[in-house]
Amino acid sequence: MIAEELPKxxxxxxxxxxxxxxxxxxxxxxxCVSAHSDQIQAALExxxxxxxxxxxxxxxxxGCRGLCASGPMVSVEPQGILYQGVKVEDSAxxxxxxxxxxxxxxxxxxxxxxxxxxxxxVLEYAGKLDPERIEAYIAAGGYTALLKVLTEMTPQQVIxxxxxxxxxxxxxxxxxxxxxxxxxxKAQGExxxxxxNGDEGDxxxxxxxxxxxxxxxxxxxxxxxxxxxxxxxxxxxxVRAEYPLAVxxxxxxxxxxxxxxxxxNNIGGTTFNFQIDVxxxxxxxxxxxxxxxxxxxxxxxxxxxxxxxxxAEHGLWGCPTLINNVxxxxxxxxxxxxxxxxxxxxxxxxxxxxxxxxxxxxxxxTGLIEVPMGISLREIIFDIGGGIxxxxxxxAVQTGGPSGGCIPEQYLDISVDYDSLLHLGTYMGSGGMxxxxxxxxxxxxxxxxxxxxxxxxxxKCVPCRVGTAQMYDLLNKITKGEASLDxxxxxxxxxxxxxxxxxxxxxxxxxxxxxxxxxxxxDEYLAHIVDKVCPAGVCKIYHHAEVFS
Amino acid sequence: xxxxxxLKINDQDVSGREDExxxxxxxxxxxxxxxxxxxxxxxxxGACRLCLIEIKGVPKLMPACxxxxxxxMEVYTESERxxxxxRMVIELLFVEGNHVCSVCVxxxxxxxxxxxxxxxxxxxxxxxxxxxxEVDASHERFVLDHNRCILCTRCVRVCGEVEGAHTWDLxxxxxxxxxxxxxxxxxxxxxxxxxxxKCVQVCPTGxxTAKGKAVGEMTKHQxxxxxxxxxxxxxx
Amino acid sequence: MRASSVxxxxxxxxxxxxxxxxxxxxxxxSEPDALIETLHTVQEAFGYLDxxxxxxxxxxxxxxxxxxxxxxxxxxxxxxxxxxEHNCVVCLGTACYIKGAPQILESVENLAHIMPGxxxxxxxxxxxIARCLGTCGLAPAAVFDGEVAGxxxxxxxxxKVQEWMKS
Numbered sequence: 021m022i023a024e025e026l027p028k029x030x031x032x033x034x035x036x037x038x039x040x041x042x043x044x045x046x047x048x049x050x051x052c053v054s055a056h057s058d059q060i061q062a063a064l065e066x067x068x069x070x071x072x073x074x075x076x077x078x079x080x081x082x083g084c085r086g087l088c089a090s091g092p093m094v095s096v097e098p099q100g101i102l103y104q105g106v107k108v109e110d111s112a113x114x115x116x117x118x119x120x121x122x123x124x125x126x127x128x129x130x131x132x133x134x135x136x137x138x139x140x141x142v143l144e145y146a147g148k149l150d151p152e153r154i155e156a157y158i159a160a161g162g163y164t165a166l167l168k169v170l171t172e173m174t175p176q177q178v179i180x181x182x183x184x185x186x187x188x189x190x191x192x193x194x195x196x197x198x199x200x201x202x203x204x205x206k207a208q209g210e211x212x213x214x215x216x217n218g219d220e221g222d223x224x225x226x227x228x229x230x231x232x233x234x235x236x237x238x239x240x241x242x243x244x245x246x247x248x249x250x251x252x253x254x255x256x257x258x259v260r261a262e263y264p265l266a267v268x269x270x271x272x273x274x275x276x277x278x279x280x281x282x283x284x285n286n287i288g289g290t291t292f293n294f295q296i297d298v299x300x301x302x303x304x305x306x307x308x309x310x311x312x313x314x315x316x317x318x319x320x321x322x323x324x325x326x327x328x329x330x331x332a333e334h335g336l337w338g339c340p341t342l343i344n345n346v347x348x349x350x351x352x353x354x355x356x357x358x359x360x361x362x363x364x365x366x367x368x369x370x371x372x373x374x375x376x377x378x379x380x381x382x383x384x385x386t387g388l389i390e391v392p393m394g395i396s397l398r399e400i401i402f403d404i405g406g407g408i409x410x411x412x413x414x415x416a417v418q419t420g421g422p423s424g425g426c427i428p429e430q431y432l433d434i435s436v437d438y439d440s441l442l443h444l445g446t447y448m449g450s451g452g453m454x455x456x457x458x459x460x461x462x463x464x465x466x467x468x469x470x471x472x473x474x475x476x477x478x479x480k481c482v483p484c485r486v487g488t489a490q491m492y493d494l495l496n497k498i499t500k501g502e503a504s505l506d507x508x509x510x511x512x513x514x515x516x517x518x519x520x521x522x523x524x525x526x527x528x529x530x531x532x533x534x535x536x537x538x539x540x541x542x543d544e545y546l547a548h549i550v551d552k553v554c555p556a557g558v559c560k561i562y563h564h565a566e567v568f569s
Numbered sequence: 570x571x572x573x574x575x576l577k578i579n580d581q582d583v584s585g586r587e588d589e590x591x592x593x594x595x596x597x598x599x600x601x602x603x604x605x606x607x608x609x610x611x612x613x614x615g616a617c618r619l620c621l622i623e624i625k626g627v628p629k630l631m632p633a634c635x636x637x638x639x640x641x642m643e644v645y646t647e648s649e650r651x652x653x654x655x656r657m658v659i660e661l662l663f664v665e666g667n668h669v670c671s672v673c674v675x676x677x678x679x680x681x682x683x684x685x686x687x688x689x690x691x692x693x694x695x696x697x698x699x700x701x702x703e704v705d706a707s708h709e710r711f712v713l714d715h716n717r718c719i720l721c722t723r724c725v726r727v728c729g730e731v732e733g734a735h736t737w738d739l740x741x742x743x744x745x746x747x748x749x750x751x752x753x754x755x756x757x758x759x760x761x762x763x764x765x766x767k768c769v770q771v772c773p774t775g776x777x778t779a780k781g782k783a784v785g786e787m788t789k790h791q792x793x794x795x796x797x798x799x800x801x802x803x804x805x
Numbered sequence: 806m807r808a809s810s811v812x813x814x815x816x817x818x819x820x821x822x823x824x825x826x827x828x829x830x831x832x833x834x835s836e837p838d839a840l841i842e843t844l845h846t847v848q849e850a851f852g853y854l855d856x857x858x859x860x861x862x863x864x865x866x867x868x869x870x871x872x873x874x875x876x877x878x879x880x881x882x883x884x885x886x887x888x889x890e891h892n893c894v895v896c897l898g899t900a901c902y903i904k905g906a907p908q909i910l911e912s913v914e915n916l917a918h919i920m921p922g923x924x925x926x927x928x929x930x931x932x933x934i935a936r937c938l939g940t941c942g943l944a945p946a947a948v949f950d951g952e953v954a955g956x957x958x959x960x961x962x963x964x965k966v967q968e969w970m971k972s
Contacts, residue, residue, distance in 0.1 A: 051942040054953030088942025224899030226939035261845065261882050262938065300845055303881030304742070305936065319840035320872070321739065321879040326615035326635045380900035380941035387942050418899065452941075454899045468902055472936070477743035478879075479720065481616045486661035489744040490695055510694065517657050520630060520650075521618045729869070738871035740878045751870040752856055753878075761870060 022289030023167045026158060029280075033159035039075065042118050045082030045147055047093040049230055050265060051387075052084070056108070057092035063111040064094075071115060080156075083234030085147040087134060088387040095147055096122075104128035133403045134385050139366065139392045141374045142231060142350040149234070151269055154276040157237040163282055165356035166241050169248055170290045178249040179205060182352070184360040186372035191217060191308075191345035192420065192449045193525075194371070194438035200342065203332040204250040207340035212252040214243050214294075215336065215343045217313060218259040218266065221305040222421025223472065225452030227376040228346035230388050232259065232266035235350060236273035240283065240296060242349030245356060247294045250342050255296040258313055261303060270298050305422075305476035309524045310335075310343045312478065323478045324524035345450065347376055367393035371437035375448070381418075381455035384409050391436070398432040401455055412457035416540070420449030422469045422476075423529025425536025426462065445536045461558035462541040463548055466534045467495040473530035484527030487518035491534065498545060501552040501561035508549060512538065576642040585638050592620055592633040595646060602646050603655055603684050605662075605773055606721040607634045610794030611730060617721060619655050619684070622646050630654075652688070659690045664697045665744070667716035668774075674787040675775030681719060682774075702747075707757030710780055711769050715747055718776035724748060724768035731797060736762040767793075814864040817857045822850040826858075830865050837868040840876055844883055853884045881936075889924040889931035891950050891969040893962070898937030900944035905959070909945055910934065912959040913966055930969050 037043070046052075046061040061081055068077055085093045090104040094114065103114065103126040110126060117123050130136075140146055150156040157163070169178055183198025204212060216239060220228040232239060243255050259267050274296055277283040285293045299317050306312045307322040314336050316322040335341025351373060355363050367373050371393040377400070380386045384406030391400060397417060401407070408414050416426040425446030427434075434440045438448050456465070474488040494511045497503040515531035522528045538545060547555050554561055571588040578591070578600055585594040590613070595602045605617040615632035622633045625643035633646070645651075662668075662681060670676045684690075702715035722739065725748065729735040736759050740749045750759035769777045770789050778787045816823045829846040833839030843866065847858045854877050863873040877883045895901075895910045914920060917930050924931040940946045943955025949965050 050938070050953065051940050051955065054940055054943060054946070054955050088940075091942070220939070221936065223897070223902075223937035224941050225937070226941055229939045262935065300842065301880075302841055302845065302883060303936070304879060306742075316841065317838070319836075319838035319842075319866075319868075319876070321742075321875050326632055328636075378941055380944060381903055386900070386944070421899075452899070454903065456903055460903050465903070468899070475743060476936075479739070479741070479743045479746035480614070481618055482658050482661050482719075483618055485720070485744055485746070486665045486698075489698065490661065490664070493696065514657075517654055521621055521654050521658070523615060523618070523632075735869035736871060738869070738875035740875060742879050749871055749874060752859060752874050 023171050026163055026167055029155060030159045030161075033155040037078075037159065040078040042077045042099070043097045043148075044077060044079045044114075045095045045097065046079065047084055047091060047147065048081035048151070048265075049084035049088065049091075049233060050226070051088035052091035052093060053265075055091045057094075057106075059108050060092055060094065060106055060111065063108045064114070067111045067115055073115065077115075077118065080150045081152070083145065083147045083149055083151055084143075084230050084388055086138075086143070086388040087128070087385060089385060090128060090387075093128070093147070097148055100130065102128045102130050134387075134389075134406065137395075137399065137404050138390050139374050140390050141354050141366070142347055142376050143234075143388070143390045144354065145235065151234050151236060152272060154237060154273070154280055154282075161357065162237055162353075163241055165353040166244055166282065167288050169245050169356060170288050170292055175205060175249045175251065178245060178356075181360055182249070182355065185355045185363045186367075186370075187348065187351055187355065187363070188371065188438060189344060190347035190351070190375070190450070192423075192447060194448060197344060197348055200332060200344070201246065201249050203330075204252075204340050204342040207333045209340040211254065211337075211339045212250055213336045213339055213341040214247045214250065214252040214255040215313065215317070215341060216243055216255070216257040216349055217308065217310070217343055217345045218257055218263075219301045219308045219313060220260060220263075220346070220450060221308045221476075222450050222452045224378065224380055224418075224454045225421060225450050226378045227388060227451045229260075229263050229266055231346050231350050231376070232257075232263065233269055236266075236269045237277065238353055239270070239346060239349050240273055240277055242352035243296060244283065244287065244294050245352050246342055246344065246349065248292055250340075252342065253293055253295065255294060256299050256317055256336075257296060258299045258301060258307070258317060260301045267298060267300065274298070304478075305472075306478045306524070306526050309526060312524070313343065314341065321478070323480045324526075326523060347451070368435060368437045370439055375436070375451060377451045377453045379405050379453050379455070382408055382412060382457040382459070383455040393437045394435045396433050397427065397436060400436065400453070401432070405455065408455070408457050412459065415456050415458050415460060416462065418446075418454040418456065418465065418533075419452065420447040420529075420532070421452050422472045423447065423525060423532050424449045424452075425532050426456075426465065426540060428540040445539055446532065459556055459558070461499075461554050461556035462537040462544050463495065463499055463554075464556075464558045466537045467492065467499055469533035470495050470530065473526060477526065477530075481521075481523035481527060483518045484522040484524075484530065487514055487522075488527070488530050490514055491518070491531070495534070498548045499554070499559040499561075501548055501554075501559070501563075503549050505549060508545060574638050574640040574642075576638055576640065576644065578644045579646055587638055587640075589638050590634055591622060591636050591638060591642075591644055594638055595633060595644075600646060602633050603688060604634060605680060605684065605719065606723065608723050608727075608771055608791065608794065610791075610798045611723060611726045611771070614722065614726075617658065617719075619658055621651060621654065623648055623651065655688050656690050659685050659688060660693050660695055662719050663690075663693055664695045665700075666718060667699060667702065672784060673717065673775040674778050674782040674784060675717075676785040678785070678788050679775060680773035698744075705756050706780070707755035708762070708764070709757065710764060711756070711766065712778050712780055713748070713756055714776050714778070716776075717774045718748060719774055720746060720748070721773060722748075723771040723773065724777060727767045727771045727794070731794065732763060732765050732767050734761050734763050734765075737768060814861060817861050823861075825850050826862070827865075830862070835865055835867070837866050837872075840866055840868055840873065841880070844877060848883060853887050855885070886924070887928075889928050891929060892931040892933060892948075893966055894933040894935050894938075894948040895921075895962070896935045896938045896940070896944075896946045896948075898935070898939075898941060898944070900941035901937075901946055904944045906945040909947060909957060909959045909962045912963050916963050916966055917970065925970070929972075930966060
């Protein structure tokens with residue numbers, strides 16, 4: 021394909037689409053599929069065929085609308101109707117209503133704060149794009165950014181634009197993306213690599229899974245632009261094996277991109293060559309750490325190594341390597357298409373753009389959301405999230421996964437950005453946001469995360485390997501009501517030591533849930549230790565008197 | 570040719586080549602830095618965390634075995650904080666395995682024991698994990714005692730990097746990991762093992778020893794590593 | 806000259822599934838970095854990784870035996886033991902955890918008398934845990950023979966596993 025052909029493909033696809041009066045999208049995200057959206061799609065397809073509606077009504081397994089708790093979701097475009105909690109037997113009624121009033125009892129208001137308070141850049145096509153056809157992506161404006169970059173911009177200009185946008189790594193730490201790109205671009209090496217980190221391992225986080233499943237082409241396009249900017253000829257998407265649908269769609273997308281000359285040799289008729297392969301993870305959280313991820317792509321045990329040297333200079337097979345996470349790459353094409361002024365107008369001074377969060381736990385609207393940086397936690401939890409169900413009271417929200425912390429009620433009005441979260445003793449992380457009410461015990465939550473870090477520790481460095489196990493034992497003792505104040509002091513000393521001396525981010529972050537819960541909920545620890553009670557009633561504390569009575 | 574740089578270690582001016590590590594420079598200048606996973610002649614992995622140092626302007630502690638010298642660097646190796654962390658690393662190693670010096674063939678020649686004394690670890694405040702671990706005496710000349718293994722992986726590296734057999738590796742991960750030979754089979758049945766004994770010589774504790782030694786009799790000789798490295802360089 | 810030609814290793818048996826394994830190794834040029842991809846194929850084809858398979862893969866990819874074993878045991882996804890006829894994977898992600906996953910796990914453990922990672926003696930049921938399925942919106946969740954079940958209760962899980970045990 022050459023640059024001139026792209027608008028033709030887009031026009032043809034748009035013309036094809038216009039033949040249909042209605043486009044039905046059935047969410048094919050994992051949450052909706054597990055609520056049997058695949059069966060609903062099959063039922064709709066069958067009914068459409070039986071009624072001979074095939075020429076006026078198209079049906080597609082579309083992307084995620086975000087409101088996972090209310091799934092399965094079905095939408096009808098361009099009428100903009102959204103249905104929730106659809107069942108197989110609703111198929112006929114939905115088709116009956118196509119030319120009249122929508123089915124009232126299934127309707128889900130898209131005016132609700134859950135939708136209206138969001139700002140979609142990464143999830144810009146939310147639910148209205150066929151993730152399995154490159155033509156649909158092109159018709160929606162896909163690949164214009166890549167061809168613009170290849171035909172009108174130098175690699176240096178691309179890096180400058182990304183730098184000026186202020187985009188920071190969405191994997192958690194928030195390292196400036198432009199700076200990373202420019203380091204790799206400057207590094208000397210015959211080969212360079214571009215890697216997309218899709219090893220989303222934080223328990224309670226599924227943003228990247230959704231992005232990979234719904235917008236595989238967008239990730240490939242972002243990676244290809246990155247490869248052009250840094251001078252790489254080979255790319256890898258490293259995906260968790262637990263995400264089979266994401267793997268399937270990415271592989272299919274790569275084949276289609278190759279077929280359309282948007283990957284491979286002479287991309288878009290230029291002299292630029294770039295290839296992408298998918299590599300499967302195999303169930304090791306530590307592989308989200310970039311040097312461990314590289315070891316894993318090389319077919320080895322996923323153990324991190326000390327940095328420097330950073331992968332930007334010494335990465336995959338010793339070559340300069342750019343590693344960004346899924347959401348970071350998904351931000352690239354909008355920035356190129358719409359310009360930096362548009363992007364920098366969104367967010368806060370130091371945290372630009374939006375962030376995708378998976379909102380889960382004890383909250384009414386669990387699901388996937390994208391919000392501008394700088395929004396308050398209160399808006400996220402109570403406006404978009406719809407508050408706490410069952411008349412319960414908000415207690416804390418956990419961000420940043422096993423390396424993150426819990427934020428209590430008094431900080432609900434802070435702005436959600438990299439720096440304020442760090443200030444509160446937690447961090448942005450990849451975007452998991454788990455809401456807890458008074459039925460959660462914070463010591464138990466700390467113990468849960470420590471068990472996670474202990475089992476996921478690679479075992480290479482002593483503080484993480486043994487320190488997390490010792491801390492887990494101490495937390496266990498506390499939740500059983502068997503610990504003393506000396507044990508608590510030891511726990512704090514270990515936490516400080518493991519944080520300061522561990523080799524990689526897993527170990528350095530492992531004490532954060534303990535330190536954060538001690539900072540805001542110390543009284544709960546003391547209740548377990550001194551009074552031998554669990555205030556939330558979660559931990560089973562047996563008193564000797566009871567055992568013998 | 571690599572450049573010569575000058576820097577400060579514990580406020581003392583030192584100079585060296587920029588491809589040298591801080592650990593090498595410190596030792597050349599008679600400055601003590603404790604190590605366990607490091608061994609001259611093997612690749613460095615920065616895993617034991619005993620050689621952590623403070624570098625002015627760098628927020629994180631860095632392992633001296635992998636950080637290279639830079640012009641104007643200011644390095645500190647003996648802060649109270651570092652000393653405390655080193656003692657805790659030793660403590661963690663002691664509670665992780667089952668180390669009973671009084672019955673160990675390496676008593677008096679053990680690097681873990683030496684460092685514990687040198688760093689002033691006089692008592693253990695943590696709870697012993699007391700894991701159930703096995704002894705593999707299937708090899709005709711050597712014994713592997715998992716109870717005394719600190720997972721420094723010197724055996725894995727010497728076998729892969731120097732002998733070229735790669736008989737050793739690690740199984741599992743985290744607190745569950747341990748060293749294995751071939752497909753986790755008895756050492757005596759490991760077909761890739763050349764019985765060269767290098768792993769035994771580089772093992773810092775009594776985990777890998779020669780058969781037939783009484784308490785305190787097992788001494789180890791590691792000088793061969795640097796000699797081998799030197800001879801190979803000359804051959805090239 | 807002969808010595809430089811690629812040494813081929815005999816296939817362990819005439820089982821056709823080895824062809825899939827060979828195809829994966831060939832696709833990656835039979836280099837050691839294909840190890841994880843190859844182990845995935847072996848597990849997909851045979852259900853687990855036994856010593857025969859590990860040896861075959863090691864010699865074809867020119868990787869040391871201990872390294873292959875080390876990789877196979879480092880990653881949670883791989884299993885060295887044959888799995889039961891049915892499997893139940895309970896998600897212990899954070900969202901599931903705070904919404905009652907521990908109770909679900911406990912009730913299945915008590916019913917089948919197995920711990921996570923184990924298979925019942927009659928090889929009917931394997932119990933596994935997942936770090937996070939990414940279906941947090943439906944917490945608590947579990948996977949029964951590949952099918953995700955969301956908003957699960959301990960009773961639902963017990964009922965499902967009971968059916969398998971009776972079958």
